[in-house]
Amino acid sequence: MPYPDQVNSPESGPRPQSLMLTFLGIHVLGRGLAVSSGSVIDVLGRVGVTEEAARSTLTRMVGRGLLERHRQGRKMYFALTPRAASVLQDGHDRVWRRGAANLDWDGQWTLVGFSLPEAWRRERHDLRSRLTWGGFGPLQSGLWVAPGAVDAAALLADLGLDAHLRVFRGTVLKPTEVSAVVETAxxxxxxxxxxxxxxxxxxxxxxxxxxxxxxxxxxxxxxxxxxxxxxxxxxxxxxxxxxxxxxxxxxxxxxxxxxxQARREAEQVLDTIPVPTATRGRPSEGTGRETAEGVSPP
Known part of the structure; x- marks a missing residue:
């Protein structure tokens, strides 16, 4: 699945792409609709995004396999690709299902050990970015840990580094304390x-x-x-x-x-068309390395 990028800090404001994906996740995801560029420009303009920035973001997201274009007459509409839908569904689950507090931890940790050649700087960066996205922290050189059962195989599959990884699951034993693992990693x-x-x-x-x-x-x-x-x-x-x-x-x-009120305002501004049935679920192009590259959603 695709992975979100490292968005800007709140102090510098969220990126237009982050705002756009939020909008699409709330008002478009799961509805089988494509939304007009004019609607997107109107909505993002409410939070200070210029028309130029909105159009540029739409173009970039098409290029990254996150949106697909559908022309109707003189208007251009944009629909979510399966890649984008996966990103947005993950965000929905993190907000509304997982919650901000881990109240039912079972004492298990997932561990990922790795050793990469020094010259592989890009691969090392990609791996660390993906591990961070997956909830891992560095316990010591070449060993990262995450609380609970994390599907590391799925998380790291498309990086092409399987031969250099060692994945384990287990519990903390004396003399090590869980608090020390948390504080260190x-x-x-x-x-x-x-x-x-x-x-x-x-x-x-x-x-x-x-x-x-x-x-x-x-x-x-x-x-x-x-x-x-x-x-x-x-x-x-x-x-x-x-x-x-x-x-x-x-x-x-x-x-x-x-x-x-937001739903009513969205209904007033949204110009949509049904996504043609033939294109729904069609595989989209993209790098599959969004998080590691630090440039893609949201």
């Missing part, structure tokens, strides 16, 4: 700081955009970046004041508050 202070920053941003009066649809896009894009970079560490081994729970509660409250 993961920057919990940085993760907590991101959740606290989210709480500070979205607790302020007037946070978001001028309308519900724009505010929904900003909120969901911001939150999705957090949960996609959170390794989902076991709550029992985190500080008692871990801010992820409070941040999630705020996200749900705000999301519910925006939802109905």
């Amino acid at each position: 993961f920057d919990t202070a940085a993760i907590a700081a991101e959740y606290r920053a989210f709480l500070e941003r979205w607790s302020k009066p007037g946070a978001g955009a001028r309308d519900a649809l724009g505010s929904q896009l900003l909120l969901h894009t911001d939150w999705l970046e957090l949960v996609r970079h959170d390794p989902h560490l076991p709550a029992e081994h985190l500080p008692a004041d871990w801010p992820a729970i409070r941040a999630q509660e705020l996200f749900h409250t705000l999301s519910q508050g925006y939802d109905e």
Whole structure:
């Protein structure tokens, strides 16, 4: 499956592609529709994305196998490819099914060991990026760990590095402490700081955009970046004041508050057509290395 890129920090604002995928994930995913370029430009304009940037993003996403074009008369419509749908479904699952807190960890860890030639800098970068996306952290040189059962074979399959990888699953034994693994492999202070920053941003009066649809896009894009970079560490081994729970509660409250009005606004602006049946599920072109390259969704 495809993997999202490292999006910009909240301080610099989300990339147009991140916002566009959020919009498509909420209002297009699973509906068998293609949306006009004009609709996309209108929606992204509500959060400060210029028409030029929106058009450029659409073109890049087509080139990466994330969108496909459908012309009808003088208008151009864009539909999700299976690649993009997979990205968006993963984001939906992380937000609404997995949640921000790992409350039912079974004590298991997935371990990935690797040894790559020094000259393989790109391959090393790709592997580390993909492991980070999969919730792994570096325990020591050449050994990364993730809490729970992670399908490392599927996560790393398309990198072509199987001969250089060793994958295990197991538990921590004495004299090693779980807390030491968590503290060594993961920057919990940085993760907590991101959740606290989210709480500070979205607790302020007037946070978001001028309308519900724009505010929904900003909120969901911001939150999705957090949960996609959170390794989902076991709550029992985190500080008692871990801010992820409070941040999630705020996200749900705000999301519910925006939802109905945002849906009405989207219905007013969306110009859509049904995706031709012959193209649904058609394999799309693309690199299959989005995360490692740090350039693709969302």
